[in-house]
Structure formats: C-alpha cells, structure tokens
Amino acid sequence: MTPKLPPRRLLAVAAALAVFGGQADASNAQISPASPSNQTDLACPLGSFHCAPRPLNYAMCRPNALLEFYDPSLGKDASLRETSPTLVQAQHVDSSNQSVYHLSGDVKLQRADQQLQAERIDYNDGSTDYDARGNVRYQEAGQLLAASRMRGNTEASRGIADDVRYQMLDARGNGTAGQGQMLDAQHTRYSQATYSTCDVGHHLWEFRAKSITINKETGVGVARNATMRLGNVPFLYLPYFSFPVDDRRKSGFLYPTIGNTSRSGFEVSTPYYLNLAPNYDATLDPRIYSERGAMLAGEFRYLTPGSRGQLNVEYVPNDHGESDGLADTKDDSRYLVKFSDRTRLWQGWQFVGSYNHASDSSYLYDYGDALSHAAVYTLGSNAAIVGGGKWWSASFGGTIYQNVNPFVTDRGLPYRQLPYAKFSMDVPLSRWLEFGMDTSAVAFRKTGSVEGEREDIYPYLAADFGTSAWFVRPRLAYRYTAYQLGSDYQDYGYRGPLGSGATTPFDQKSPTRSLPVVSLDSGLVFDRSTTLFGSSYTQTLEPRLFYLYVPYRNQNNLPLFDTNVMSFDYWQLFSTNQFSGADRQMDANNLTAALTTRLLDDSGVERVSASIGQIHYFSPQKVLATDWVRSAYVAQLDVQLSDRWRLNSAYQWSPNTRLTDMAAVQLQRRLRTDGIFNFSYRYRRGLLEQYSASVVYPVSERWRLVGSWTYSVKDRQSVDALAGVEYDSCCVSLRLVGRSYVNQSYYGFGPVPKGGNLDRRDNAVLFEVVFKGLGSTGGQIDPLLRRDILGYQ
Numbered sequence: 001m002t003p004k005l006p007p008r009r010l011l012a013v014a015a016a017l018a019v020f021g022g023q024a025d026a027s028n029a030q031i032s033p034a035s036p037s038n039q040t041d042l043a044c045p046l047g048s049f050h051c052a053p054r055p056l057n058y059a060m061c062r063p064n065a066l067l068e069f070y071d072p073s074l075g076k077d078a079s080l081r082e083t084s085p086t087l088v089q090a091q092h093v094d095s096s097n098q099s100v101y102h103l104s105g106d107v108k109l110q111r112a113d114q115q116l117q118a119e120r121i122d123y124n125d126g127s128t129d130y131d132a133r134g135n136v137r138y139q140e141a142g143q144l145l146a147a148s149r150m151r152g153n154t155e156a157s158r159g160i161a162d163d164v165r166y167q168m169l170d171a172r173g174n175g176t177a178g179q180g181q182m183l184d185a186q187h188t189r190y191s192q193a194t195y196s197t198c199d200v201g202h203h204l205w206e207f208r209a210k211s212i213t214i215n216k217e218t219g220v221g222v223a224r225n226a227t228m229r230l231g232n233v234p235f236l237y238l239p240y241f242s243f244p245v246d247d248r249r250k251s252g253f254l255y256p257t258i259g260n261t262s263r264s265g266f267e268v269s270t271p272y273y274l275n276l277a278p279n280y281d282a283t284l285d286p287r288i289y290s291e292r293g294a295m296l297a298g299e300f301r302y303l304t305p306g307s308r309g310q311l312n313v314e315y316v317p318n319d320h321g322e323s324d325g326l327a328d329t330k331d332d333s334r335y336l337v338k339f340s341d342r343t344r345l346w347q348g349w350q351f352v353g354s355y356n357h358a359s360d361s362s363y364l365y366d367y368g369d370a371l372s373h374a375a376v377y378t379l380g381s382n383a384a385i386v387g388g389g390k391w392w393s394a395s396f397g398g399t400i401y402q403n404v405n406p407f408v409t410d411r412g413l414p415y416r417q418l419p420y421a422k423f424s425m426d427v428p429l430s431r432w433l434e435f436g437m438d439t440s441a442v443a444f445r446k447t448g449s450v451e452g453e454r455e456d457i458y459p460y461l462a463a464d465f466g467t468s469a470w471f472v473r474p475r476l477a478y479r480y481t482a483y484q485l486g487s488d489y490q491d492y493g494y495r496g497p498l499g500s501g502a503t504t505p506f507d508q509k510s511p512t513r514s515l516p517v518v519s520l521d522s523g524l525v526f527d528r529s530t531t532l533f534g535s536s537y538t539q540t541l542e543p544r545l546f547y548l549y550v551p552y553r554n555q556n557n558l559p560l561f562d563t564n565v566m567s568f569d570y571w572q573l574f575s576t577n578q579f580s581g582a583d584r585q586m587d588a589n590n591l592t593a594a595l596t597t598r599l600l601d602d603s604g605v606e607r608v609s610a611s612i613g614q615i616h617y618f619s620p621q622k623v624l625a626t627d628w629v630r631s632a633y634v635a636q637l638d639v640q641l642s643d644r645w646r647l648n649s650a651y652q653w654s655p656n657t658r659l660t661d662m663a664a665v666q667l668q669r670r671l672r673t674d675g676i677f678n679f680s681y682r683y684r685r686g687l688l689e690q691y692s693a694s695v696v697y698p699v700s701e702r703w704r705l706v707g708s709w710t711y712s713v714k715d716r717q718s719v720d721a722l723a724g725v726e727y728d729s730c731c732v733s734l735r736l737v738g739r740s741y742v743n744q745s746y747y748g749f750g751p752v753p754k755g756g757n758l759d760r761r762d763n764a765v766l767f768e769v770v771f772k773g774l775g776s777t778g779g780q781i782d783p784l785l786r787r788d789i790l791g792y793q
Contacts, residue, residue: 047791051792051793061730062202069117070139080113088109102121102122103123107132109121114139116136116138117137129153131149133149143167145164145166146164147162149162150162161177161181163178172731174197176192176193177191178190179192189214193212196731199731203231204731205231208226208228208229223240224240225239226238226239251273259764259766263321263365264291266288266290271283279302282300283298291321298312306344307341309339309343313335314336317333319333335358335363336357337357338354339356340353341353348387348389351383352383352384356379364404376404377404378403379401384398394421397420399417400416401413413446415445416446417444421441424436424437440454441454457480460477475517475520475521476516479513480513481514481558481583483558485509485511489508489509494557511557516549524543536601537607544613550589558583563584564579567684568634569634569662570613570636572634573613584623586624588621592616593613593616594611595611595613597609608638610637615631617631630656632655632661647668648664649664660685665679674696674704677696688712690712696791708788708789718740721741734767734768736768737765737781739765
C-alpha cells in the first residue's frame with residue numbers, strides 16, 4: 001500500500017545527517033554516478049605557450065564505485081522537494097495510535113530526489129520523533145548514506161545515526177563514522193570518522209579522526225586526534241585540524257613544501273593562512289634551509305572598492321651559508337620585499353606602483369634561482385599615475401632598478417627614470433584618415449654615467465585605403481628629440497666637432513635631432529582553390545611592397561639612455577626603426593619586397609604560411625654604419641596540416657657576407673591525448689647555437705615521463721637538463737623532478753666566483769604529492785614544467 005503521510009520533514013532529517021554533508025567543495029572535480037571520471041580532452045592547441053592546468057582527473061577510478069544501494073532511476077532535481085508528495089511503501093502499516101505511525105517490512109519513502117529505506121520506521125506526528133532501524137539507506141542528488149539505525153526529532157533538528165557509511169556524489173568523498181550526531185540544523189558531530197576521495201573500499205589514503213565537528217554557520221570543520229594514513233600506515237598526526245566545509249576562506253595550515261637545491265640545501269616550508277577579513281588576508285610561511293638557516297616569509301593581500309594590492313616579505317635573521325659574489329655584499333641578516341598596488345584615483349585615472357628590494361645582490365641567486373625559478377638580474381620599482389580615454393593614454397611616474405646579479409657591478413643597471421611622462425593619441429579624422437602622436441619626457445639618472453633629460457615628440461598622419469584584395473597605407477611622421485645633459489657632461493666625452501669636415505667646436509649640453517619619417521605600405525591578395533594530399537584548401541598569394549624614407553642625421557652627440565639595436569627578423573622588414581628607444585633613429589631610403597602564401601582549410605584555419613622578403617637600400621645606412629645594397633633574405637615557414645604536429649621555422653641568409661645570420665626550427669608533435677614532444681634548433685651567428693628537446697611521454701594510463709634538455713654547441717655542454725616522472729591514480733598524483741643546470745647568474749659572465757661553490761652547475765630535486773580533493777604539498781613543479789616544456793599540461 002502507498003498512503004500519503006502527514007509528516008513533512010522525515011527525509012530532510014536523513015539528508016542533514018550525512019557525514020561531511022557540508023563539505024561539497026572537497027574537490028573541484030564534479031562527478032556523476034554514471035560517469036565518475038569526468039574525463040575531458042586535455043590537449044591544448046599546438047604552439048600554445050600557456051595551457052590551462054589539467055583538471056583533477058578521476059578517470060582511473062572504478063566507474064561503478066558506489067555504495068551498493070544506489071538507484072540510478074531516482075530524480076536529480078532537489079528543487080522539486082517542496083512541491084512533490086511523499087510516497088510510502090511498506091509491507092505493514094500500523095496507525096492505531098492517531099499520532100504514531102509504525103512502518104515495517106521493506107519500508108521505502110520517496111520524494112523528488114530523496115529516498116529513505118529501512119526495515120522499520122516509527123514516526124510520531126505530534127512530537128516529530130522518528131526512529132529508523134535495520135539497514136537504513138538514504139539517497140539524494142548529492143550523496144548516499146547508510147546506517148544501522150537513525151533516530152531523532154525533526155522539529156528540533158536533532159538526530160543520531162549509528163554505524164554510518166557515506167558517499168558524496170556532487171564532489172568525490174566517502175568514508176565511515178561510528179556515530180553521527182546532529183546537534184541542531186547548523187552543527188553536527190561525528191565520532192571515529194574517516195574521509196577519503198579514493199574508491200569506496202579501496203582507500204590509498206584517508207583521514208581518521210576520533211571526533212569531527214562541522215559548523216555550517218561558519219563553514220568550518222574541526223577534526224581532533226586526526227591521523228592521515230597511506231594504506232594502513234599512519235604518516236601524519238594532527239591533534240587539532242580545521243578545514244573548510246564550503247567555499248568560504250578559512251584560516252589554517254596549508255600543505256607543506258619539501259625540496260632540495262645545491263645552493264640552499266633541503267627546504268621545508270609550512271605556510272599558515274590567515275583569513276583576516278572578507279577583503280584582506282595574509283599567509284605566514286616559516287621555512288628552514290639546511291644550508292642557510294631559518295626564514296620567515298609572509299604575504300598580505302587587500303582589496304577595496306578603489307584599490308587592490310599585495311605585499312610579500314622574506315626575512316632571514318641569520319644566514320650561515322656561503323656567498324659567491326664578486327664582493328662581500330651579503331650580511332647575516334637578509335631580506336626581500338615586494339609590494340604592488342593599483343588604486344583608482346578618479347574617472348579614467350589610477351595609481352599603479354610597485355616596490356621590489358633585496359638586502360643584497362646575492363639574495364635571489366641564493367634563494368630565488370632554485371628549481372622552478374628563472375634567473376633575475378634586476379629588480380625594478382615603479383610608481384605612476386596612469387590615465388586613458390577612447391583615443392588617448394597618458395602616464396606620469398618614475399622607475400628605479402636594483403642589481404641582483406652578484407657577478408656584475410651596478411654599472412650594468414638600466415638608467416633610472418626619475419621622473420617620466422608619456423602621452424599617446426590616435427584620433428580618427430575620417431573613415432580612412434587618422435592623426436596620432438607619441439610623446440615622452442624622461443629624466444635619466446645613473447651614477448658613473450652621463451645624466452640628463454630627454455623629450456621625444458613623434459606626431460604622425462596615416463591613411464588606410466583598400467579592400468580585402470588590396471591595401472595602400474601611406475604614413476607621414478615627424479620626430480623631434482631634444483636633450484638637456486647634466487653639468488658634468490663633458491667628463492663623458494660629449495664635446496667635439498659636429499661631424500667629419502667640421503672645424504668649429506660646439507657645445508653638446510643641449511643637442512637635438514629632428515627629421516621626417518615617411519613610409520608607404522602596399523599589398524595585393526590573390527586566392528585560388530587547390531588540393532593537397534586529398535584535402536581542399538584555399539591558397540593565397542600576397543605580394544607586399546614597403547617603402548621607407550628617413551633622412552640621415554648625425555646622432556653621435558646623443559647619449560644612449562635606453563636604446564639598443566633590435567634583432568633583425570621578418571617584422572623588421574616593415575619597421576620604421578631598428579632601435580628600441582628614442583636615442584637613435586635609423587636613416588633609410590629603402591624598399592622592402594616580400595611575398596607570402598597561405599593555405600586555408602574549409603573552416604578558415606591557416607594550415608601553411610610561407611613568407612620571404614628582403615630590403616633594398618638605395619643609399620648606405622649611416623646610423624647603422626652599413627653600406628650594403630641589400631639586407632639579408634628573411635624567410636619564415638609555419639606548417640600545421642593536422643592537429644597532431646606543427647612546424648615553425650625561420651631563416652636569414654646574407655648575400656653580403658654569404659653567411660647564415662640566423663636559423664631556427666621548432667617541431668611539436670602531439671603524443672596520444674596528453675603527451676607532447678618538442679624539438680628546436682636555434683642559431684644566431686657569433687652569439688649562440690643550441691639544440692633543445694622536451695617531452696611529456698605517457699607510458700601508461702597512470703605513468704608519464706617528463707624531460708627537457710638544452711645543449712650549447714658554443715660551450716660544448718648541456719645548459720639545462722631536467723628529468724622526472726609523474727604518477728596518477730584515482731585519488732593520488734605524485735611528481736618527482738630533478739634538474740641540473742648552468743646557473744644563469746654565472747652563465748655568460750667572465751668573473752670566477754670566489755666562494756667554495758666553484759662549479760657553475762646547480763642541482764635541484766623536488767617531490768610533490770597531490771591528494772585529490774585535498775590539495776597539494778606545493779606548486780613548484782607545475783610552473784617549472786610549463787616553462788621548460790612547450791604545451792605542457
């Protein structure tokens with residue numbers, strides 16, 4: 001028989017009694033009973049420099065690892081509970097007492113997504129007391145619960161369940177409890193409880209606690225006398241352990257980091273997170289370095305309606321390790337401070353600032369250039385007021401630098417810019433004509449070098465004519481640059497004749513330079529249908545001519561504050577200046593001729609792109625000091641005929657020297673679903689010649705090998721070598737990585753270190769374990785592999 005019962009809350013009580021019922025965020029991976037793996041296509045596009053992190057993958061979990069009473073036909077919509085009737089099935093119903101119902105014999109109560117089963121259920125409609133006995137089983141959309149007995153009161157939201165087994169369905173998690181007690185609607189307590197995200201009955205790891213208390217009102221759970229076990233072996237004891245039961249932030253210990261480097265020895269880090277307020281928090285990170293001593297690191301973050309920022313501090317009270325720098329710049333007490341802030345001032349304007357400072361030039365070399373950190377040679381600090389509108393942008397501020405390379409002097413630092421002001425605009429005058437301007441005024445400061453101020457004004461008028469088949473883009477610009485050098489400018493050689501043939505000395509304290517910059521860019525686009533290897537493509541043929549005229553100005557009397565010659569590549573064929581700063585403007589009377597062809601598939605994806613170009617010089621380049629008639633031939637070839645492999649290459653050959661100036665080849669191959677292989681060759685005449693290879697090789701469903709290797713032909717040695725292994729299972733992931741590398745602070749510089757570490761190689765090893773659903777022992781390996789292995793996920 002299936003009568004309708006007056007009781008309204010019987011099933012709701014069973015749902016509230018589920019162990020860890022509030023901890024639905026124990027894992028970021030949402031699963032469903034029918035498909036617990038949530039397996040997705042992990043591969044990111046070939047050639048991507050940054051790939052999204054791999055989600056927690058439960059594909060290796062058993063697909064049917066559910067408590068035995070799970071009913072897949074039960075509804076999944078919890079919102080229907082209030083409007084759905086409660087259906088009751090039982091072999092015997094005794095309602096002789098008008099307020100007490102006795103149900104027995106395969107009792108089943110069902111409403112919407114909820115289902116409660118037991119051998120016997122007694123319910124008092126007057127007092128709302130209930131008692132379910134004998135193989136009690138409860139199911140709802142988010143969890144499963146089994147107990148030998150459940151009893152309590154629905155009105156007071158109190159209840160007790162004995163011999164509990166539970167499983168979360170929306171987020172992985174399962175375990176047992178000797179007894180679960182609901183104190184009220186917001187507070188529950190469990191004794192002799194366990195928790196794991198592994199398969200039911202196959203726990204590679206689990207937490208066991210004497211008691212667990214959950215406060216849904218604060219979103220905090222507390223475990224006392226907790227032990228974490230691998231298999232049946234305990235390896236971590238926590239007398240008191242708190243954890244979040246929802247997505248609110250929670251103060252407490254984060255997972256530790258364990259590593260080893262040849263510079264600092266073994267490292268152990270135990271960070272503690274402080275949830276101070278909804279809009280600011282902090283992390284204290286005490287560390288121990290076996291070769292250097294103790295460190296206290298910390299992080300503070302804040303977010304207000306008008307600003308956001310972050311402060312990081314590292315402090316070493318007594319460093320007893322060695323320093324291999326050129327001078328004794330290392331004190332026993334050492335520190336690093338990093339601060340950044342962005343504050344909105346008024347409409348369209350904001351303050352942007354950063355302060356970065358180390359106690360000595362060896363600090364980052366000793367502490368920062370470890371397994372997963374690239375070498376840093378300078379620390380920059382900046383403060384600026386930045387604004388912008390629809391057609392303009394402006395900034396006013398200052399920038400300073402600190403040398404953190406212990407093997408060079410401060411003479412190699414960039415100039416301080418104290419202060420600087422920049423303004424840019426780009427205003428459309430009509431559909432095809434626009435007016436723009438780039439201006440800057442900077443005061444350059446540097447001890448031991450010529451100092452001064454520089455103003456650079458660069459207005460231009462540009463037009464754009466064309467259709468999808470052709471374009472013509474004339475551009476007329478004028479550049480004026482003026483200097484006001486410091487009073488001691490003559491000490492640095494800024495005095496003499498204007499140029500060859502001049503006989504009258506002149507004062508170079510206020511040199512200027514002014515010149516027009518005229519260019520005309522034009523091109524055609526032809527296309528046709530073609531086939532290749534049985535596939536249909538659209539092939540384009542795109543000839544392009546770029547003419548540039550800039551008259552010569554003698555600029556030997558101008559200082560070099562922030563200017564360098566840029567590496568010549570394909571895009572330099574169409575650039576108006578091969579210098580990176582305003583201190584030099586190249587002269588030109590050049591015509592660039594280039595040709596590009598592309599293959600586009602039916603969906604418009606570019607599968608092949610090939611380009612070649614060369615500059616013809618009608619007059620010698622005096623600023624760059626060359627009298628060549630032609631530049632090097634520059635060619636590029638990019639091929640990706642399928643989603644499994646990609647080839648990129650570039651080549652430069654000079655007809656003037658009949659030598660190869662530059663060559664680069666990069667090959668990327670997708671291996672299975674989440675594997676990748678990269679090979680590259682880089683050559684630039686007189687500077688470097690290197691081979692590199694990297695791989696993520698899936699050995700099996702659970703094991704992956706990772707590695708990278710860079711070899712310098714010029715130095716006849718391996719510059720960087722990394723090898724590691726990754727293991728992935730249902731609920732545990734392991735990573736072990738070792739790296740041997742030429743320390744970049746040594747590499748390329750002449751001085752020999754004076755300390756005991758005369759080997760230019762450093763070594764580092766790091767081990768990381770991820771208990772899925774809980775977190776990780778650290779996060780240092782992932783950034784390293786992303787940096788060294790293109791396309792790593």
